[in-house]
Amino acid sequence: MSCRSINTKLSNPSLTIPSTRIDRPQRWSEPFGDGLAPEQVATLLGRDPFCRMNPAAFSPSLPLAGILANDCRLVEYQPGDVVFRQGDYGNSAFLLLDGRLDVVMGAPGGDEEHAAGQRTDGWLARLQLLIGLAQADENSGPGLSGKTGVRESSTGPRMFVQDVPAILARGERQVLETGQIFGELAAINRAPRSVSVIAAGAATALEIRWQGLRDLMQRDAALRQHIDQLYRERSLETHLRETPLLRGFPPETVHLIAAGVEFESHGAMQWTQNWRSTAQSDIAGRILAEPLIARQGDYCESLLLIRNGFARVTRLHGNGEQTIEYLGRGGVFGLRELVHNCRTGEQRPWQLSLRATGYTDMLRIPAGLFERAIRPGLDPAQLPPPLAPLKKDATGGSGTRRLVGRKKGLETGLLETIVQQRLMNGTEAMVIDLNRCTRCDDCVRACAATHEGTPRFLRQGLTHGQWMFAQACMHCADPVCMIGCPTGAIARDSNRGLITINDRTCIGCGTCATSCPYSNIQMTPLMDRAGKPVLARETGLPVLKAAKCDLCIEGQGGPACQRACPHDALIRVDLTSPGPLQEWING
Amino acid sequence: MSRLSKPVRPISRGGFWARRGWSALATTGLVAACVLGTRWLDQRLGHGSWLSGQVLGAVVVFLAGFRLRKLFPGVAWLGTASCWMQLHAWCGIAALVLFGLHVGWSWPNGMFERLLAVSFLLTGASGVYGLVISRLLPGRLSSVAQQVVYEHVPLLRARLAAKSWQIAGQGSGTTLARHYVNHVAAFFQLPRSMAFQLAPSARQCKRIVAGIRALDRYLTEPERTASRELMQVVREKDDLDYHRAIQGRLKWWLVGHLALTGVLLVLATLHVVMVVAFAGGRG
Numbered sequence: 001m002s003c004r005s006i007n008t009k010l011s012n013p014s015l016t017i018p019s020t021r022i023d024r025p026q027r028w029s030e031p032f033g034d035g036l037a038p039e040q041v042a043t044l045l046g047r048d049p050f051c052r053m054n055p056a057a058f059s060p061s062l063p064l065a066g067i068l069a070n071d072c073r074l075v076e077y078q079p080g081d082v083v084f085r086q087g088d089y090g091n092s093a094f095l096l097l098d099g100r101l102d103v104v105m106g107a108p109g110g111d112e113e114h115a116a117g118q119r120t121d122g123w124l125a126r127l128q129l130l131i132g133l134a135q136a137d138e139n140s141g142p143g144l145s146g147k148t149g150v151r152e153s154s155t156g157p158r159m160f161v162q163d164v165p166a167i168l169a170r171g172e173r174q175v176l177e178t179g180q181i182f183g184e185l186a187a188i189n190r191a192p193r194s195v196s197v198i199a200a201g202a203a204t205a206l207e208i209r210w211q212g213l214r215d216l217m218q219r220d221a222a223l224r225q226h227i228d229q230l231y232r233e234r235s236l237e238t239h240l241r242e243t244p245l246l247r248g249f250p251p252e253t254v255h256l257i258a259a260g261v262e263f264e265s266h267g268a269m270q271w272t273q274n275w276r277s278t279a280q281s282d283i284a285g286r287i288l289a290e291p292l293i294a295r296q297g298d299y300c301e302s303l304l305l306i307r308n309g310f311a312r313v314t315r316l317h318g319n320g321e322q323t324i325e326y327l328g329r330g331g332v333f334g335l336r337e338l339v340h341n342c343r344t345g346e347q348r349p350w351q352l353s354l355r356a357t358g359y360t361d362m363l364r365i366p367a368g369l370f371e372r373a374i375r376p377g378l379d380p381a382q383l384p385p386p387l388a389p390l391k392k393d394a395t396g397g398s399g400t401r402r403l404v405g406r407k408k409g410l411e412t413g414l415l416e417t418i419v420q421q422r423l424m425n426g427t428e429a430m431v432i433d434l435n436r437c438t439r440c441d442d443c444v445r446a447c448a449a450t451h452e453g454t455p456r457f458l459r460q461g462l463t464h465g466q467w468m469f470a471q472a473c474m475h476c477a478d479p480v481c482m483i484g485c486p487t488g489a490i491a492r493d494s495n496r497g498l499i500t501i502n503d504r505t506c507i508g509c510g511t512c513a514t515s516c517p518y519s520n521i522q523m524t525p526l527m528d529r530a531g532k533p534v535l536a537r538e539t540g541l542p543v544l545k546a547a548k549c550d551l552c553i554e555g556q557g558g559p560a561c562q563r564a565c566p567h568d569a570l571i572r573v574d575l576t577s578p579g580p581l582q583e584w585i586n587g
Numbered sequence: 588m589s590r591l592s593k594p595v596r597p598i599s600r601g602g603f604w605a606r607r608g609w610s611a612l613a614t615t616g617l618v619a620a621c622v623l624g625t626r627w628l629d630q631r632l633g634h635g636s637w638l639s640g641q642v643l644g645a646v647v648v649f650l651a652g653f654r655l656r657k658l659f660p661g662v663a664w665l666g667t668a669s670c671w672m673q674l675h676a677w678c679g680i681a682a683l684v685l686f687g688l689h690v691g692w693s694w695p696n697g698m699f700e701r702l703l704a705v706s707f708l709l710t711g712a713s714g715v716y717g718l719v720i721s722r723l724l725p726g727r728l729s730s731v732a733q734q735v736v737y738e739h740v741p742l743l744r745a746r747l748a749a750k751s752w753q754i755a756g757q758g759s760g761t762t763l764a765r766h767y768v769n770h771v772a773a774f775f776q777l778p779r780s781m782a783f784q785l786a787p788s789a790r791q792c793k794r795i796v797a798g799i800r801a802l803d804r805y806l807t808e809p810e811r812t813a814s815r816e817l818m819q820v821v822r823e824k825d826d827l828d829y830h831r832a833i834q835g836r837l838k839w840w841l842v843g844h845l846a847l848t849g850v851l852l853v854l855a856t857l858h859v860v861m862v863v864a865f866a867g868g869r870g
Contacts, residue, residue, distance in 0.1 A: 435725050438837050442668060445660070460735075460736055463729075463734055555661050557664075560660045563663075564668045566671065568603050568606075
């Protein structure tokens with residue numbers, strides 16, 4: 001957000017709106033869509049799975065009928081309609097009530113190939129683009145490369161594909177029958193849709209927004225188990241195969257592991273709600289307040305894999321806990337202890353503790369299963385080193401001993417700042433080395449020059465020692481800014497995974513700016529060619545648009561800010577694991 | 588999370604050292620080639636200064652081109668500013684050597700040539716000064732607790748002045764308020780001295796804080812609380828002034844360097860015109 005934009009807003013008297021009094025917004029002040037009529041709710045309550053739910057298990061403030069009436073909507077699909085596309089982000093799950101839908105798997109022309117085909121990083125690709133041999137593909141997404149169009153529906157504009165049989169004939173597909181739930185994983189985990197779903201014929205589905213799904217799962221154990229089972233059936237093996245530890249394992253072994261894995265969730269999914277208020281409080285107390293997943297010194301009975309979210313690795317230090325590392329999606333905890341115990345026959349406990357920061361989804365692999373299925377397949381060269389031997393005291397018992405030898409990592413204070421401020425959510429965080437930065441503002445000017453004169457970040461922000469985490473969109477792993485965007489204007493770019501805002505569909509509601517926990521999205525007045533703010537016809541107020549760093553996605557050569565820094569003081573870096581920042585700092 | 592193809596960008600500062608190494612090597616090679624070339628020409632009764640002058644001219648134009656590169660940040664093929672900076676620094680040093688070679692390591696005789704030489708040396712000296720302060724001063728800035736944007740300083744200063752005024756007015760007595768008006772208000776209202784701008788120090792801040800502390804035994808309890816707040820605001824103001832002085836030096840240095848470069852380019856162009864006009868068919 002530019003100072004200019006801020007100044008414009010401050011100096012514009014038309015923006016001084018007299019305060020008004022409104023009722024405090026409630027959970028169901030804004031129902032999903034138009035909500036459901038009582039008779040529709042009654043019909044749904046008679047259908048599976050709602051008929052098997054116990055209404056008494058729901059609290060009076062959140063009754064089952066209320067969830068159905070306010071967190072659900074009925075959606076009718078015509079032949080060819082796209083329910084959702086692979087790579088899209090969605091906030092809702094679906095229950096197919098009538099008809100049939102087809103799941104188009106992303107195998108042919110899948111994500112990796114699709115992206116590789118559009119790669120514009122290499123000089124050859126750039127040359128091809130330049131001379132017109134290749135063109136940037138505005139394809140609707142993998143698995144849906146047919147001709148598409150948009151038509152109006154009861155829930156707004158909806159994409160459709162024209163040649164459904166051709167798409168269905170291409171590659172792998174599955175059929176969803178009446179009564180099946182789908183799209184639940186993306187809704188719960190804020191992950192991209194892993195497949196595309198299209199309607200081959202007319203169909204009706206119940207769309208449940210994620211808040212409703214979450215409450216249903218909390219109150220109904222059967223639904224929760226069903227969703228877990230769906231995950232186990234549909235995505236667990238894929239997820240396990242993508243985990244670095246299990247990459248290259250034969251399918252039958254992965255299948256065996258998937259059958260024995262246990263699911264766990266720690267922390268609150270809505271971590272942003274109370275995070276701001278606690279971010280400045282005492283660090284020691286905040287660490288202890290984080291949900292404990294594994295305690296140092298306890299029996300090491302399983303290997304922990306992080307499915308979603310982040311976790312803090314700590315060790316006891318004096319009377320408190322010291323942050324050693326943080327783990328993100330795909331992170332593994334307990335490997336060293338388990339390998340050591342398998343090798344030596346000892347029963348060494350957890351050497352460190354693991355705590356959930358925000359919301360953490362875990363997969364727990366029991367030690368027996370690890371020993372049976374995983375350890376034999378691990379490359380001996382990549383196994384962690386054995387634990388330090390226990391020192392014997394004069395009586396022959398185990399005395400004080402060194403804990404796990406620390407890897408040369410980020411300084412503890414910096415690590416704790418990153419974890420505490422949830423900066424590890426950033427995949428493209430802007431880090432400035434203040435010992436090198438001459439405050440010349442070349443980065444800001446470069447950003448402005450590539451964005452019609454308005455820079456998309458502030459060269460200020462959280463600092464720890466010489467490191468500043470500037471206020472620029474971090475293109476988060478868990479992009480909470482995308483939750484609630486009414487038009488889907490803010491979305492993840494399917495090619496590079498960046499969070500981008502479509503100016504044409506942004507209505508300036510400010511939901512994303514409010515949701516961003518880091519205040520990295522600003523509402524800026526839309527300017528005309530003369531540099532004057534565009535006013536809304538009805539209200540006479542400036543039309544606002546959400547603005548944030550787009551990492552110069554349309555340009556070549558990477559973000560202008562980083563390229564413009566003459567002193568190598570600024571970098572856009574992935575903080576989801578400490579490695580890249582560590583690498584940059586250590587040079 | 589689905590991240591299909593991350594843009595490939597250097598993370599490691601391995602490239603950091605490589606850039607510096609290659610820049611040093613390239614400019615050293617250029618200077619060595621120029622020295623050998625002029626010597627070779629001089630030994631054959633040619634004009635070595637012609638070659639060194641042409642190379643020097645090209646280097647000066649390249650050095651000035653760094654400014655032009657900043658005008659086109661979105662043009663990928665122009666390379667990164669970091670590469671340019673390294674080449675700029677090394678070519679600047681090379682230019683000083685080439686200049687010595689060009690003038691035969693002696694002071695020029697003519698008035699215009701002297702003016703040109705002074706202009707060149709001042710530009711070079713300002714460049715070296717800039718290089719030094721751009722390495723030293725950022726560390727001093729980052730050691731201050733609060734980081735501020737230079738353009739925000741006047742606003743923040745005004746806020747601190749208002750806050751200090753409000754704090755001084757707190758409490759039941761008038762001792763602190765009177766002390767504030769007589770000894771502290773000027774610190775918040777007036778700009779800092781030129782001496783502070785050139786060599787910022789915490790002397791004045793310490794003196795004011797000591798003055799407030801010495802007042803402590805005359806204050807009422809509410810005033811005592813206010814005086815502690817006031818001391819904190821004085822320190823914040825001093826940090827702000829420190830930032831302004833240091834950042835100002837980093838900014839104004841660049842303005843001076845660019846102005847000197849402009850003068851140098853004009854004089855150098857005139858020099859080239861005169862050399863060509865009075866070459867007498869040589870070259």
